[in-house]
Amino acid sequence: MRGAGRETVTASTSDVQPATVLVVDDNETNRYVLATWLRRAGHTVVGVGTGEEGLAYLRGSEPAPDIAIVDVRLPDMSGFDVSERIKQDTATGHLPVIQISAAAISPEDHIEGLSRGADAYLDQPLDPGELVATVTATLRYARARQRAERLARRLIALNQVTLQVYSATEFPSFASRVTSGAAEVLSGPASAVFLSPLAEAVQATVDGPRGVVGLHPVRPALLEELSALSGLGQAAGVRLLRVPAERWRSLSPAHDPRGEVALALSRTKRGRPPVAVVVPATAVPSADDERLLQQLANTGALALEALRTYSEEHALGLALQRSFLPKELPSVPGVDLAVRYQPASEHAEIGGDFYEAVETADGLLLAIGDVVGHSVTAATVMGEVRHALRAYAIEGHPPQRILEALERLLGQSQPGITVTLCLVLVDSGGRRLLIANAGHIPPVVAEPRVAPRFHEPHGPLLGLGLPQPAPTTVPLPHGGRLVMVTDGLVEVRTAPLDVTLAAFRETVAGGPEDIEELCDLLLDRFGQNKDDDIAVIAASFSRDTTVRQPR
Known part of the structure; x- marks a missing residue:
């Protein structure tokens, strides 16, 4: 080896940390000389004599070497084969390899060695300074590449983590x-x-x-x-x-x-x-x-x-929403009322569902509605609509006039906001129901010994500036029930609305007579894990229903 008699290695190693170097060479003297030069430069050296020994050491060592110096002529395989297998293994593919040879020194040998995985190629006899400088430069490049690759992986992971955290x-x-x-x-x-x-x-x-x-x-x-x-x-x-x-x-x-x-x-x-x-x-x-x-x-x-x-x-928003709901229900002879209000899941937005029950000069007015959209604004509009509805009802306006007045109110104070609303007036004589529906889920009317049915007639949503049709009249089902709900109970994103409405109607038909128990059953069957608010009003009518006049 050229320069074997030199005592000092002049190549600077201050720009690279000491490394563990694997030397694969079947010549024991060459291994000793290479190890001596490298150790003087501050590196740790591990020497083996065959290609298989080198590959086995890479598979089993912990920590793995930082760089390998591989002789081309080995007894069991060529150094080209060793380099190629190192680079093809995902566990060692990052390892820089320096090929050395005293025999394979032609340009064609260099081309083959570099093509099959070597990062550098040195001809023997070697100069110790050139060897150490080549190790330093190869390590510097390899470590910079590894840092860049690690940073890229970490940035990708950071991006994924950011999305997960914000969700x-x-x-x-x-x-x-x-x-x-x-x-x-x-x-x-x-x-x-x-x-x-x-x-x-x-x-x-x-x-x-x-x-x-x-x-x-x-x-x-x-x-x-x-x-x-x-x-x-x-x-x-x-x-x-x-x-x-x-x-x-x-x-x-x-x-x-x-x-x-x-x-x-x-x-x-x-x-x-x-x-x-x-x-x-x-x-x-x-x-x-x-x-x-x-x-x-x-x-x-x-x-x-x-x-x-x-x-x-x-x-x-929840506190605001609840403050807009009735504090108590009116007590009307012959009419039993049950209500349920269930906010959406904790991570869903605030909705605008509401209900109302108020005694008027013409009878008991039941109302259920929903401001379209989900936000604190929707809850605020809900409160405005509910208070206006109650005021119009107490003033004695019939259902159609209430809808018309609310249409004007929305057009003036909340343009662009739409509301669904169903009004049912139980007349003071206890003989009929007047139903005015502005685009809401139809109410279910259930009579004794008759299958429950949806009362389908309805007009447009409030807020569109369209006229509302006259309410329809339904004979009061003495001994029967009325169920009104918001869409949060019956809408399921994965199923058509008519399918869930049919299941809802069948549940009312086969449900308990007690309306409190019926409300609990409906929530249990249809109200789980919903991302929308739910309101339910259920009424049962005895055979002596007579709505008293409010004082």
Whole structure:
């Protein structure tokens, strides 16, 4: 080997960390000389004499070598075959390979070696400085490529985690997704600290990617202490700091890391609770990794703020919605009333479903309706319509006139808003029902010994500026029942409406006589896991029904 007598290797290795080098050469003297040069440059060297020994070492070693130097002429296979098999194996394909040879030194040999997987090709005799410089340059390129590939994988994972975090509709799933997402992106254990929408301090921990996330309460002051420690205070922004293991255990005894931790703390608005994401410091060795950790914390803080705001608005909307519903039902001889109101699932938007029952000069007016759309605005419009309806009814307006007055009201105060509304007047003589339906689900009228039927006639929705037809008259089914519902009970996205309406009618036909029990049955059978509000009014009429005049 050329230069074997030199005592000093002049190639600089300051731009690359020491590596573990696998040398595959059947000549023991060559292996010794190569190992000596490389060790003087600060590297660790493992030497083997055959291609199979080298491949076996790569399959079983932990940690794996950082680079391989492979002689072309080996006793069991060519060095070209070794390089090719290294690159074809997904577990070792990233490993840089330097091919060396004293015999295969033609341009054609170089072309074959580089084509079959070698990253560099050196002819023997070797110069020690050239060898070390080639190892340094090859490692520098390979490590830069590996960092870029790892960053790309982590960015893809971060994008997926961001989508999962923002799609969370409840705090437990949100906390789990942030923590498991940090473990997935940064390939290790992770922890996170939050203040839930219910103002409870919670820490989530996971042992690693695809692990089970555990949630447990922590001291309410922990986030404030982390804000002070990071220098963030009450300001908006993100801070990253590294905390010794003992210091972190004193702050969070429930989380016992094995070493120093890296912590990113993010707050979206001044004075709002921050979010902290914690990983081992070794998981973020570079500035790019630190930025990923900060982005994870930012994602968690923004998503939690949105979830907290939604929870607050949802609670406000529900309170507003319930305040618009009747506090009690009128007591009318011969008429038993039962009502149910079921808000949509917690993560659904506020709806505009409502019901009303009011005694008027002409009889008992029952109403059920729905403001089209889901929002706090829909709930507000619902309250406006319900109060106007009640006022018009108490003034003595008949059902058709009430619908006409509400049409004018919507056109003036809420243009573009539409409402479905069904009115049923049980006349004061107890002999008939007057039904005026503005685009609502038809009511079910059930008479003794007669199959229940939908009362189909209806006019257009309110808010379209169209005239309403005259109400239809139905003989009062003494001993019978009337059931009125909003569409949230009977609409199913995966089934035609006429199918669920038929099932609904059959349930009323075979349901219990007691209307309270009937309402419970309808909700149990049709009202589970719905993303829309549900309102139900059921009335049963005894044979001596007579609606008294209100005082």
